[in-house]
Amino acid sequence: MADIQKIAERIFAHVENGDLPSGYAVAMGALIEIYAHDEQVHAWVLAALPAAVDKLLACMVRHGPLLNDHWIHAYLRQSEEESAVDASLGEPIGL
Known part of the structure; x- marks a missing residue:
């Protein structure tokens, strides 16, 4: 599952490299603060x-x-609802 430190390092490196x-x-900074x-x-x-992150x-x-x-929580709810629908259909996600 997601490791926020590794994701942050990767994002910051990509930003620094342009x-x-x-x-x-x-x-990323905002997400770390909220996290x-x-x-x-x-x-x-x-x-x-x-x-997903x-x-x-x-x-x-x-x-x-x-x-x-509030926006982040709405996004998470929508993400969870979409995952539940995908799971109930029994179809692979993202294929």
Whole structure:
């Protein structure tokens, strides 16, 4: 499952190398801040695949919520609902 420290190191390295826009560093910093203080976000990150955390970061950059806890919680609820629907269909996710 996701290791936020490894994800952060990778994101910051890509931003530093110019492979990702600086918004990713800002989003990663915001996620680390929320992760440290919010048990639900902390649990979700620990249970999520790294690709799911990458998708969350991309959505944060695209939609710009950053330190908006309400947006993050809505995103997590939607993500969990979509996973439940995919699981109930018995179909592989993302294939």
